[in-house]
Amino acid sequence: MYIWERPSWPDFRWQDARLLEPLAAARLKQGQLLGGMARLGFDLRREAQFNALTEDVLKSSAIEGDMLDRNSVRSSLARRLGLPDAAAAAVDRRTEGVVDMLLDATENHDKPLTARRLCGWQAALFPTGYSGLHRVKTGRWRDDAQGPMQVVSGPIGRQRVHYQAPPAARLDTEMRRFLEWFNRKSGPEGLLRAGLAHLWFVTIHPFDDGNGRVARAIANQALAQSEGSGQRFYSMSNQIQKERTGYYAMLERTQKGGLDVTQWLVWFLDCFSRALDGAESARDNVLSKADFWQRYARELFTARQKVVLNRYLDGFEGKLTAKKWAAIGKCSVPTAQRDINDLLERGILRRNPGGSKNTSYDLAGR
Numbered sequence: 001m002y003i004w005e006r007p008s009w010p011d012f013r014w015q016d017a018r019l020l021e022p023l024a025a026a027r028l029k030q031g032q033l034l035g036g037m038a039r040l041g042f043d044l045r046r047e048a049q050f051n052a053l054t055e056d057v058l059k060s061s062a063i064e065g066d067m068l069d070r071n072s073v074r075s076s077l078a079r080r081l082g083l084p085d086a087a088a089a090a091v092d093r094r095t096e097g098v099v100d101m102l103l104d105a106t107e108n109h110d111k112p113l114t115a116r117r118l119c120g121w122q123a124a125l126f127p128t129g130y131s132g133l134h135r136v137k138t139g140r141w142r143d144d145a146q147g148p149m150q151v152v153s154g155p156i157g158r159q160r161v162h163y164q165a166p167p168a169a170r171l172d173t174e175m176r177r178f179l180e181w182f183n184r185k186s187g188p189e190g191l192l193r194a195g196l197a198h199l200w201f202v203t204i205h206p207f208d209d210g211n212g213r214v215a216r217a218i219a220n221q222a223l224a225q226s227e228g229s230g231q232r233f234y235s236m237s238n239q240i241q242k243e244r245t246g247y248y249a250m251l252e253r254t255q256k257g258g259l260d261v262t263q264w265l266v267w268f269l270d271c272f273s274r275a276l277d278g279a280e281s282a283r284d285n286v287l288s289k290a291d292f293w294q295r296y297a298r299e300l301f302t303a304r305q306k307v308v309l310n311r312y313l314d315g316f317e318g319k320l321t322a323k324k325w326a327a328i329g330k331c332s333v334p335t336a337q338r339d340i341n342d343l344l345e346r347g348i349l350r351r352n353p354g355g356s357k358n359t360s361y362d363l364a365g366r
Contacts, residue, residue, distance in 0.1 A: 003255050004166045004203060010177065012196060014262040019192065022269040026191055029276040030227075036283060037233050045231070046081060048286045051314065052232045052279065053077050057098050060216050060237035063244055066131075068095050097124030098213070105217040106232055109224035112183045115175060118206075121217060125210045137208040141175070144168035149205050151252075162252045165205035174204045182218070190226025194219045195268030196261070203255055216240070234279035239271050247271075289313040292363065296348060304329040305339055312363075319352070319360035 003009065037045055057073045069092075076091045076099040077083075101121040111117070123139035130136060142149055149165040166174055178200055187193040202215040216237050224230055240247050246267070254264040292313060301309070308328045312320050325336035340361060343349040350364045 001256075002164060003257060003259065004174075006259055008259060010200060011259060012200075013260045014188075014192070014265055015260070018262050019265055019269070022266050022273070023189065023191060026269045026273045026276070029273055030191075033233060033276050033279055033283070034227065034229075036280075037231075040283075040286075044286055044290055045233075046083070047289070048233050048279075048283055049231050050074075050077060050081055050083060051282055051286065052235050053081075053099075053102065055238040056220070056232065056235040057095075057102055058238075059235060059241040060102075060213050061098055063216075063237065063241050063247070064212055068098065073099065093127035094125070097127055100124050101213070101217050102220065105221040106224045107230040109221050109230055113179055113218065113221065115179065118175075118214060121214050122207045122210045125213060131209050134209075136210075141171045141206045142168055142208045149208075151205075162248070163205075163255050165203070171204070171206050175206055178204060182222075185225065190222065191269060191272060192265055194222035194226065195265050195272075197222050198268070199251075199254060199261060199264055202251065233283070234275045236272060236275050239275035239278060243271060243274075285313070285315060299346065299348065302339065304331060305343065308339070320362065321360050 037048060040048070054070070054073055054077060057077070058068055058070060061068050072091050072095045076095050080099070080103060101124055104117075104121070119139045119141075126136045126138050129138055137143070144167060148167065150161050151163040151165075152159040152161050154160045181187060181200075182197055185193075187196060198215050198219040201218050202211055205211045207214065219236065220232070223236070224232070250264060250267045254261055257263075289310070292309075308325050311328050316324075318324065322333050322336045322340060325331075325340060326333045329336060329339065331339075340349060344351065344361075347364050349361045352360045352362055354360060
């Protein structure tokens, strides 16, 4: 029996005593992060917000196996946040749709959540009407014409059904009830409300595809409402991606259980706390980046050197090499090496130990 088949669905229950400690810990970290961000200058706050939004867009899609191009995401966000220097890459319609959904959910967090708005979000995720080679019904609830909506894994013929959603005939009623609850804002404490909204929506699973990404956008709107701000300095999607296996296991366990959703809410609060830990680290990176440019304020850098150094300061996977410099700076490897040699001579970069084929570089004094 799935949770939506329970006679008292959707009268969710939870045990306050078990939630008290994780809720208090999450709230404390949330207050510390937001307080620390408030002490930063406008430019640094905007930089931190830009980085957090980039991760949220990338990772919410990656959870579903949809890998977006980081440069494209950064360019799309940069235009909207007024950061023209970062908007250097081409942007595709699919990326624009995910960015539009996230920003609408957070910046317009006070707007009512409606069926039309949700359908617009979902349609924006699939601008061509396809997910890969699969045709997707967009901008409307699913119709189950091809059978019941199921979450499955495994090869064809040996697929495992993890979850089966309510029949399409119930969707109007189910969604009307969910939207009325969400817009009343009369649910539990703000963080719990975000976790409950996420679970409730993804359990209804009203769309042909994109339900997980829309559910996380709804949770982001609920979190923005609880903070009274559209600025995002942390990414729940980034943390969920890191815990993807546990995320899906907890969803499956909850959706096959009873209406006591305490265990799901504990997991959500703990995941939220870990997302805030990651945001503290990201804030430190923003401050370190600002310190670097302040330290070398009197030095002259080419536009290409600034682009590559900013990407390096933002943190990318692997080591800084001439080949990677050339890829980021869109230049030849010999030109990249000349850029690097110039910074080595001025003591801004240092050469790491290693052979000539594995030569990499780091910032001097770090």
